[in-house]
Amino acid sequence: MGYKYNKEDILNVGYDVFRRNGYHNVGINQILKESGIPKGSFYNFFESKEDFAQQVIRQYGETNTDWMKDFFEDCSLSPVECLKSFYSMMMNLNEEDEYSGGCLVNNMSVEVGRQNDLIGSEANQHFIGWLNVLASVIEKGQKSNEITKDFTPLELAEYMHAGFYGVLSRTKVTRNRIYMDIWLEMTFKFIQS
Amino acid sequence: MGYKYNKEDILNVGYDVFRRNGYHNVGINQILKESGIPKGSFYNFFESKEDFAQQVIRQYGETNTDWMKDFFEDCSLSPVECLKSFYSMMMNLNEEDEYSGGCLVNNMSVEVGRQNDLIGSEANQHFIGWLNVLASVIEKGQKSNEITKDFTPLELAEYMHAGFYGVLSRTKVTRNRIYMDIWLEMTFKFIQS
DNA sequence: TAAAATAATTAGACTGTTCTGTTTATATTA
């Protein structure tokens, strides 16, 4: 029989709270309240707020990479349709969430990515991991002549995903999915060969 | 002879500090220290930190809109080349700044755009103002058959500028301009007819 | 296997600092 609390549960609460409220706007007390653990337990598991945030990003990044890999492996459509379907799903999730969160990695990158090396590089690392997953799908699309060969898979992935984050961020103030929908249409019109 | 301090000077300090450090990470005391004004004067001019931030965004938004209008009016190149030149300049500024700031409006949108209606809508409003300036240039490009007519000027502006913000945000963690350069190349390859 | 020792976790009160914003008093300008 283990102990009462475990790191993973606290990290999941942290993911939720940080994603919705940002980093500096969230106090440790809020994490404690929402996860129901006392302060002593928190500092038993984590060195500091910074350390905690880094681990939150790491867990989310790894989980999401695995999820993306599975999604594209299980997708039986063409590479382009798989990518469209992936982004549509992301957009639906964001809409269901009333555009309140966006992506934790993007939010953290923008808010503290430059001030805090630990958090910044952790966020960048996982972003690159996702790009590699996307690039492998794009490469397939290039081989089947669906996607332009004017740029490398990684260049296209970087272009596409950074652009997606751009429109995703926009929805935080527009609170409207129309711009995301147009983005999807335009992007896939552009990258097809 | 006027009074010792004026609102505009304090707003400029606020712009600089907020852009580099974000909103919640900055205390009023830091603004006071860097602008040299005492707290009493600050609260004489501004109702609250929130009110101050809103006015900072407003001033920056208006100034930048004017600046953009002038830039495109004075630009003697073709619409596409003017747009390229505009984004190149933005990228150069960001590089000179060692990728430490990004755009205040984007930063604020991502960090507090969803929690704070006042700041969120102020940021959105000015973003839309910029889009309109860009859209009028794009429209010229469509009329001279430089730019695709598959989408409206505003749709293209939204796509382009949100995408630019996406890559701009990326530089906060990559600290490398290469992705911005590729973005520029790709975007203008895509939108040309 | 049972008792003893050690290690890890849980618990929350507490510390010193910083936060936004107020208040009161004085100085400046019109």
Add this chain to the structure above:
DNA sequence: TAATATAAACAGAACAGTCTAATTATTTTA
């Protein structure tokens, strides 16, 4: 003189993080 600006002290809440102690789990020893 009347309105506004400046100045600094002040208030109360919130901040990250520490501390001591109690409890629970695990390992060691008899």
